[in-house]
Amino acid sequence: MFQFPARLVGAAVALSLAAASPTFAQQLELKLMAPAAPGGGWDQTARSMQQALVASGVARSVQVTNVPGAGGSVGIAQFVNGSKGDGHQLMVNGFVMVGALAMNKSPVTLDQVTPIARLTEEIQVIVVPANSPIKNAQDLAAAVKADIAKVTFAGGSAGGVDHMMAALFAGAVGADAKKINYIPFSGGGESLAAILGGKVTAGISGLSEYDGQIKSGKLRAIGVTSEKRIAGVDIPTFKEQGIDLVIANWRSVVAPPGITPEQKKTLSDAVEKMVKSDAWKEILKQKGWEDAYLGGDAFADFLKKETVRVTDVLKSVGLVKS
Amino acid sequence: MTSGDPVQPPRRVDRAGIVIAALLAVLAVVLVWDTRVLQTTTMYGMGPEVMPVVVASGLALLAIGNFIDALRGSLPARESADPVPVALILVGLALLIAIIGFGGGFIMATSALFVTTSAAFGRRAILVDAIIALVMSTLIYLAFDRLLTLSLPTGLLERLL
Amino acid sequence: MIDTFAALAHGMAVAVQPMNLLYALIGVFLGTAVGVLPGIGPALTVALLLPVTYKLDPGGSLIMFAGIYYGGMYGGSTTAILINTPGESASMATALEGNKMAKAGRGGPALATSAIGSFVAGTIATLGLAFLAPWLVDFAVRFGPEDYFALMCVAFITVSATFGDSPVRGLTSLFIGLTLGLVGIDKLTGQARLAFGVPELLDGVEVTTLAVGLFAVGEALYVASRRHHTEEKLEPVRGSLWMTKEDWKRSWRPWLRGTMFGFPIGALPAGGAEIPTFLSYSTEKRLTKYPDEFGKGAIEGVAGPEAANNASAAGTLVPLLTLGLPTSATAAMMLAGFQQYGLNPGPLLFAERPDLVWGLIASLFIANCMLLVLNLPLVGLWVRLLAIPQPWLYAGILVFATMGTIAAKPSVVELSMLAGFGVLGFLMRRFDFPIAPLVVGLILGPIAESQLRRALAISLGDPMTLLQSPISATLLGVALIALLAPFVLKGLGRFKASED
Numbered sequence: 011m012f013q014f015p016a017r018l019v020g021a022a023v024a025l026s027l028a029a030a031s032p033t034f035a036q037q038l039e040l041k042l043m044a045p046a047a048p049g050g051g052w053d054q055t056a057r058s059m060q061q062a063l064v065a066s067g068v069a070r071s072v073q074v075t076n077v078p079g080a081g082g083s084v085g086i087a088q089f090v091n092g093s094k095g096d097g098h099q100l101m102v103n104g105f106v107m108v109g110a111l112a113m114n115k116s117p118v119t120l121d122q123v124t125p126i127a128r129l130t131e132e133i134q135v136i137v138v139p140a141n142s143p144i145k146n147a148q149d150l151a152a153a154v155k156a157d158i159a160k161v162t163f164a165g166g167s168a169g170g171v172d173h174m175m176a177a178l179f180a181g182a183v184g185a186d187a188k189k190i191n192y193i194p195f196s197g198g199g200e201s202l203a204a205i206l207g208g209k210v211t212a213g214i215s216g217l218s219e220y221d222g223q224i225k226s227g228k229l230r231a232i233g234v235t236s237e238k239r240i241a242g243v244d245i246p247t248f249k250e251q252g253i254d255l256v257i258a259n260w261r262s263v264v265a266p267p268g269i270t271p272e273q274k275k276t277l278s279d280a281v282e283k284m285v286k287s288d289a290w291k292e293i294l295k296q297k298g299w300e301d302a303y304l305g306g307d308a309f310a311d312f313l314k315k316e317t318v319r320v321t322d323v324l325k326s327v328g329l330v331k332s
Numbered sequence: 333m334t335s336g337d338p339v340q341p342p343r344r345v346d347r348a349g350i351v352i353a354a355l356l357a358v359l360a361v362v363l364v365w366d367t368r369v370l371q372t373t374t375m376y377g378m379g380p381e382v383m384p385v386v387v388a389s390g391l392a393l394l395a396i397g398n399f400i401d402a403l404r405g406s407l408p409a410r411e412s413a414d415p416v417p418v419a420l421i422l423v424g425l426a427l428l429i430a431i432i433g434f435g436g437g438f439i440m441a442t443s444a445l446f447v448t449t450s451a452a453f454g455r456r457a458i459l460v461d462a463i464i465a466l467v468m469s470t471l472i473y474l475a476f477d478r479l480l481t482l483s484l485p486t487g488l489l490e491r492l493l
Numbered sequence: 494m495i496d497t498f499a500a501l502a503h504g505m506a507v508a509v510q511p512m513n514l515l516y517a518l519i520g521v522f523l524g525t526a527v528g529v530l531p532g533i534g535p536a537l538t539v540a541l542l543l544p545v546t547y548k549l550d551p552g553g554s555l556i557m558f559a560g561i562y563y564g565g566m567y568g569g570s571t572t573a574i575l576i577n578t579p580g581e582s583a584s585m586a587t588a589l590e591g592n593k594m595a596k597a598g599r600g601g602p603a604l605a606t607s608a609i610g611s612f613v614a615g616t617i618a619t620l621g622l623a624f625l626a627p628w629l630v631d632f633a634v635r636f637g638p639e640d641y642f643a644l645m646c647v648a649f650i651t652v653s654a655t656f657g658d659s660p661v662r663g664l665t666s667l668f669i670g671l672t673l674g675l676v677g678i679d680k681l682t683g684q685a686r687l688a689f690g691v692p693e694l695l696d697g698v699e700v701t702t703l704a705v706g707l708f709a710v711g712e713a714l715y716v717a718s719r720r721h722h723t724e725e726k727l728e729p730v731r732g733s734l735w736m737t738k739e740d741w742k743r744s745w746r747p748w749l750r751g752t753m754f755g756f757p758i759g760a761l762p763a764g765g766a767e768i769p770t771f772l773s774y775s776t777e778k779r780l781t782k783y784p785d786e787f788g789k790g791a792i793e794g795v796a797g798p799e800a801a802n803n804a805s806a807a808g809t810l811v812p813l814l815t816l817g818l819p820t821s822a823t824a825a826m827m828l829a830g831f832q833q834y835g836l837n838p839g840p841l842l843f844a845e846r847p848d849l850v851w852g853l854i855a856s857l858f859i860a861n862c863m864l865l866v867l868n869l870p871l872v873g874l875w876v877r878l879l880a881i882p883q884p885w886l887y888a889g890i891l892v893f894a895t896m897g898t899i900a901a902k903p904s905v906v907e908l909s910m911l912a913g914f915g916v917l918g919f920l921m922r923r924f925d926f927p928i929a930p931l932v933v934g935l936i937l938g939p940i941a942e943s944q945l946r947r948a949l950a951i952s953l954g955d956p957m958t959l960l961q962s963p964i965s966a967t968l969l970g971v972a973l974i975a976l977l978a979p980f981v982l983k984g985l986g987r988f989k990a991s992e993d
């Protein structure tokens with residue numbers, strides 16, 4: 011739910027931008043698809059890119075289209091089939107789409123698109139109510155090992171990043187991931203209320219969503235999923251607590267299949283230039299997104315690895331048939 | 333399905349009612365049939381197949397209820413209906429969907445709907461209506477696209493703007 | 494307590510400066526203008542217009558923001574009443590009676606009672622927010638899945654009042670709604686139900702698509718099919734354009750009752766606006782002295798749900814301001830308003846920045862007043878819309894109705910669903926099935942199912958959890974009473990009648 015306002019602000023910013031004319035611009039005209047309703051994180055990313063691309067003069071115009079449906083399955087199908095070989099189109103996607111495609115048995119996969127770059131990521135956190143006997147990640151691990159059914163995790167939609175993280179946590183501490191008692195909630199506010207009310211053992215979400223509650227002491231953060239400690243975040247990582255759990259909710263941008271190497275280079279350069287622009291940095295700061303730029307082959311590699319990992323996790327919790 | 337029926341005398345078997353009952357029964361079967369592929373992945377509590385089965389049972393009971401009502405002929409009396417205007421509006425909706433589906437754009441699509449609906453309500457000045465429709469939908473398109481930056485489907489006409 | 498008053502008074506003093514009043518007026522005007530567009534609910538309205546407020550000083554922008562928000566809400570109700578096209582699920586109950594009133598030439602009083610009812614409810618709920626928030630939020634967080642499920646049981650039994658004359662046809666309508674509610678990805682396991690391999694169906698049936706299809710498209714088809722019978726003549730104004738003394742008398746209790754439903758349920762993290770609006774509608778239908786008018790345009794059926802809608806919006810501010818929980822699109826918009834000042838409402842906001850919180854609350858008051866100032870004079874203009882010749886009126890309604898869907902989800906599947914629901918609405922009207930229960934089934938069914946399954950997952954499958962929670966046990970008791978009360982009352986009524 012927390013992403014809602016930000017996305018709206020995003021739409022708002024895009025509007026104010028449409029009014030302001032860029033002082034200088036190149037000839038690049040782009041179409042950018044957000045495979046989600048005007049709203050969620052992907053739309054917000056797309057509209058922020060629109061803003062940064064135009065403001066920094068990388069593109070003359072960027073048009074955002076929304077194709078919502080089924081975690082991006084509808085959007086990617088249209089993108090792959092309808093934009094083949096078009097060097098002026100981009101689509102925003104992310105971690106959640108990898109899982110959604112696998113779960114919805116989508117005929118179109120991420121292998122078919124041309125990877126351009128990873129843009130941002132958000133680290134995840136596990137919290138418990140302030141009065142919980144669980145003090146750190148090892149306590150939670152012990153509880154999971156003792157009786158996995160009794161440890162209830164609240165988080166976002168089934169098969170989403172929060173759900174996968176619960177499974178990964180169970181796997182990392184040597185419990186049976188298939189047996190986790192994960193309870194999906196529709197919005198951040200709803201799951202947060204369940205945690206504050208002590209209805210569940212622990213909650214899983216992106217760090218920004220629980221930040222206010224953690225700082226005010228109503229929730230205790232027992233670990234974050236980054237590789238190393240992040241400046242300004244006073245929460246231990248799972249890794250330093252001896253649990254191998256590293257995961258991030260990343261967002262990236264891809265191009266249609268069948269474009270020429272030159273077209274790919276033009277798009278990659280444009281995105282790289284945008285990422286380095288002040289306008290983009292300003293947006294990241296405003297929205298609290300971590301810069302996670304990763305371009306070229308490194309990103310293509312990353313995308314492949316994540317696809318394998320996500321499919322494995324979903325199989326382990328029985329959401330995807332092996 | 334029963335358009336053109338005169339007002340029915342009470343206590344006669346109502347054929348439309350039987351069709352409704354049959355449709356409800358079919359819906360119940362579809363619901364149960366659909367659950368066959370669901371797997372109970374949740375380890376705890378209630379699986380995803382319970383609610384469809386509950387709803388299907390309800391639908392089955394209601395099919396029986398509607399069937400009895402139909403046999404008794406205790407459905408409320410209906411006035412006759414004129415199928416022509418209904419068909420015209422449905423053609424308008426079909427045109428709208430087809431035009432959007434084939435990339436004809438928002439203005440053409442809504443104009444088609446406007447003209448057919450207006451004709452369904454008895455107007456014969458199709459040209460005048462078409463002009464009104466085009467002007468109106470163009471204004472709407474501009475308002476959404478330019479002022480609110482919400483993208484509506486574009487086609488030939490929209491690209492000219 | 495005294496501090497509260499002082500803070501509120503200070504906020505008011507700022508808000509009533511002439512320039513700020515002007516900002517409020519502009520905000521309300523813009524909000525109403527965009528809010529009447531179909532497919533654009535209050536949340537999106539504010540989102541689209543938020544940049545306008547960036548250019549003002551903090552006080553002014555907060556006030557204009559509040560104006561836009563109220564204008565957007567009111568704009569949605571206006572289309573529900575005038576052209577039977579509810580822009581969001583919260584104004585669906587308003588459309589039920591409101592549109593009937595408008596068609597009977599009573600659009601003026603319908604719009605007026607909804608504006609004044611929103612004002613009354615907004616005012617009371619804001620006071621509730623000021624004085625009850627800390628206590629209420631404590632209660633709200635205690636509400637677990639089992640308690641929500643019990644609340645749904647109360648709602649389901651109460652809405653049986655919307656079933657019309659025949660229980661069989663009412664239940665049939667409800668169960669078709671429940672069936673439609675099953676379509677899409679199951680929230681708890683991520684598996685597709687009734688999607689038949691169509692990706693667009695995986696997200697389920699959009700409430701607004703269903704409502705607009707059933708209400709607006711279905712109605713147009715039905716009226717068209719009967720043209721040869723009776724040339725239906727719409728008189729925009731019959732009787733008084735304003736609320737008569739009688740209207741006032743019939744409206745004030747529903748306003749208060751609607752507020753009583755809306756505010757506490759809105760304060761619940763998963764409460765929402767749909768449950769209180771439908772609860773209010775059913776309650777008014779039960780309590781009214783004019784049961785014959787329900788279904789033909791009863792003013793109580795507009796006054797109650799509109800008040801409930803507005804009060805629930807204020808209710809969502811309770812978890813937002815005290816806990817930093819944005820529990821609805823509405824609350825999320827408030828959050829966006831705060832973020833203009835780089836502030837994140839959280840547990841500490843009420844204590845740390847009382848000036849802003851009270852400024853916002855005062856702005857809501859002022860915006861609410863402005864809404865009356867602006868919209869009451871406009872009522873006369875709005876109802877003239879219905880004087881448009883019938884062919885153009887219905888053609889325009891259909892264009893407007895489809896436009897909302899096209900703007901939100903421009904896919905062939907979605908538009909086909911809209912047309913399909915239109916046909917369904919037509920057939921239901923023709924065969925005299927009530928429409929409201931279908932919408933109720935679609936909205937409440939999935940909530941009831943997920944909450945029950947959550948409760949059972951937490952209790953590891955033990956159904957006793959429903960009785961162990963005191964809140965849930967109480968609510969289930971209320972549901973039982975509500976189920977039995979009509980029979981008891983009927984008996985009493987017979988007793989009374991024999992005495993007369």
